[in-house]
Amino acid sequence: MTNPTTAILQTDGTSIGPSFAALLERIRRLNDVGKAAGLMGWDRDVNMPAAASADRAQQMATLAQIGHELLVDERVGDWLGEADLEAQRWGAAVDAVETVAEVADEMTSPAIVADLTDRTTVAALLREFRRQRDDAIKLPGEFVARRARLSGAAYRAWVDARAASDWPAFQPHLQHTVDLAREQAGLYGYTTEPYDALLDRYERGMTSAAVERLFDAATAALLPLREAIVREGRPVSAAVLHQPYSVEQQQAFARHIAPLVGYDFGRGHLGTTVHPFASSFSQSDCRITTRWNPAFISPSLFGTLHECGHAIYEQHTSPVLARTPLARGTSSGIHESQSRMIENIVGRSRGFWRAHFGALQSHFPSQLANTTADEFWRAVNHVGPSFIRVEADELTYNLHIVLRFGLERALIGGTLAVADARDAWNAATEDVLDMTPPDDAHGILQDVHWSSSMFGYFPTYALGNLYAAQLYEAATAADPAVAEGLNDGNVLPLLAWLHTNVHRYGKVYPPAELIVRATGHPLDEGAFVRYADAKFGDVYGLG
């Protein structure tokens, strides 16, 4: 059921009021400037000659400055205040029209609304834009410039320190980025602990205490599963993945498989970068990048599927949200749930490889001649020890995140000194993963995030896994065709459910509201634990 009045954001907004119209015009201009800057960043990583780095940084800084001025402009504050009042008056007027249809929808299913109503989108737009502007105002120009300078230096120091496995060289820079993050948390403001303020920028409404509860509960279930695999599991080998795989054929297979998981090349583009990412410049231009390892097929295979998941989300936000801050994923965690859904729940499923292993074999006949679909499926689900997060299996990956969350929360909270961070890292690795890093490059220096002062981001990776499993469980409960489809490698029923219940809403609903609407209850670890128990029990032939 489509509400005929849901295109208000595609008008000039004057039917709501003059201030709303002025605001909408400014929001669109800001969107376009932001997309131009985004394209410059994409191009820098995909096409640009390295010699142009400084020039491009300058150009992007200019666009950022223009965007900042357009955002903090005092008139925008006036328009926002007026637009709130205009939207309230207008909302009361349309109530009479919409109430009947809405109530009918809500009765049918509290989890699946028929479509976005105008009042919902207008309210969400005002909420998100106000938040964006408030955040921009909270950080003084002096702080933003100092952060750019210090974290730029920290990033460069980290690159060298990781290469040399030299923790003492990085330690003073980590002190800078921790101090910056603590200062930033203070500028944003928080109720309970500073880490909450940082986490909230990536996962609106999530708190450190809630993450702790979720991670504790998940760890309590996943550690015994991992031990059971090691103790009782049948042998699983990942050797088949580590062979010479021609880059050209890897690219051909990536182009073959991406549309089969729902990625629309007609509104996309596949590029090559060292660090894969997805990036969108409009709903009709959502791009992915992949890296190609000539001796290991997993990075391109699962990297492509992962970025497809991100891009599919953005390709399917509702067109009525175009050119507003609502036309994107609602949070880092929900975004990650979509990439993990395609990478792991779909791409590492038995049904997927039963359906597609033949095509993979035809791309790599000699490498895969003596492997069966089921053997390949087990290989891509091999669970083993790993010092490096990005090389970890689906199960162990979450433990890497648990470790980082504990450490960075303590660093930001002031209960762990930077001077003690390396020892704390190694102790936590021993504690959670039962191993000691051989050196700091395989330990505290492995990730880029802390050098860029990106504290608060790590938890969203594991939250993404939990969200993905909970969404998948709800989808299978709502429609038997979802699981039946995946058994045959057909993702269309799953995608249809995700389009309806997640993708089209963009940033209209904050993550906590979205997950309740889509699954009927708040996020918990239960679905992921059930999913992991079933899947790895299957892979490893457990009890």
Place this chain on the structure above:
Amino acid sequence: MTNPTTAILQTDGTSIGPSFAALLERIRRLNDVGKAAGLMGWDRDVNMPAAASADRAQQMATLAQIGHELLVDERVGDWLGEADLEAQRWGAAVDAVETVAEVADEMTSPAIVADLTDRTTVAALLREFRRQRDDAIKLPGEFVARRARLSGAAYRAWVDARAASDWPAFQPHLQHTVDLAREQAGLYGYTTEPYDALLDRYERGMTSAAVERLFDAATAALLPLREAIVREGRPVSAAVLHQPYSVEQQQAFARHIAPLVGYDFGRGHLGTTVHPFASSFSQSDCRITTRWNPAFISPSLFGTLHECGHAIYEQHTSPVLARTPLARGTSSGIHESQSRMIENIVGRSRGFWRAHFGALQSHFPSQLANTTADEFWRAVNHVGPSFIRVEADELTYNLHIVLRFGLERALIGGTLAVADARDAWNAATEDVLDMTPPDDAHGILQDVHWSSSMFGYFPTYALGNLYAAQLYEAATAADPAVAEGLNDGNVLPLLAWLHTNVHRYGKVYPPAELIVRATGHPLDEGAFVRYADAKFGDVYGLG
């Protein structure tokens, strides 16, 4: 000899005065916004999925609007006025310092100044920026919007009309674009005839009367040469160029040959488009595109060399001009001289193919097994009848331009009615090329320019050939190593002379001044006629 004070444009400008400083800041911001828009255009043609066309057009329109507002801002007018006075006061103060060195330079060689002086660059910057702003102010927003709408419609009508060879379908649209161009000429203003105002936007200071004199003189010499080739020339075949050539190998050869003519891939990028172009986003990021015809090697071969010439120019503008409107080629004609220099004077020379034919053969062993370097050189210089400008040989190409110049000048001047344009085209083709177009797709409908209201651009193509020959003659006169180098396929001496006498100045000197400085006299047709007589006499064994 480097003048130690030549980096004034890389300071914040406060040493000249507060208004100059404010202006410089604005100029840089405008540069960055323009480069962002340029990248969006490049990306649209190279990477973007077609489905995103409307979104991208919207984003580019927003950047254009932001740029327009930054340019016409009244404060900018005030700054310009003040900055002129500040620059005069500052210039008088630095005179004492610079006079001795300058006079010494001018005495040494009137054609080659030691380097840019600050006063020269500052004066040029104020001149060019004022011109850019005046032009923006002269065109009312209503006119710009109407032009975009009508020429957009004309372009789409032209695409269909050309495909159907349907002149009557295009005729009313041509009326619109001619009317727009006449109106635009009136808005810009002119002394003698409206066409001058349009030509002046592409070739500063050039007049219709001057172009007519040059073209008449060139035609008087080139027509007899062409007749002599037909009457007395030995047989030359271009058949070897028309064979199956693998696109992959064409790309490999393009990557091989581009650096050998001076293109720096470390500050460049080679992409694929239907219509090749060069595009720069900073001096460190000057890109080219090429098209690949699997049955004909010339488009990729000479298209790559042509775009290399454009990009080499921009790669070698002086770094002191960065982020200003001076950091680009000074005019369309001079720009075209650089592309024609590399494409024709270098890339179609006997020495070039003696040096590089072996490498081409190794890329295409079966296609070129029975061809010698000299045969290949003659093939790429084959002169023959051609209805289509972009397929014409180096000699005939100019006659195509002479034809278009006469027609569009008459259309804009009002002495030729649009209703009579097709008949005039066919009569002129008969007159100049001694042929009658078989249909309008091979006649008046072949070029995109008129559908986009780009009147005044065509002459710069032929002017480019004349400039190129005159520059080449001056280079060989100044340094014997230039011609000796080319005899062995070595372009370095030629490039060195071009870097010193053309490239580094960017837009500091208008074309008429640049050509006098570089060659000692104003542009005439003599050098091109001498070059063509010698070269084609050689290719065809004349006299």
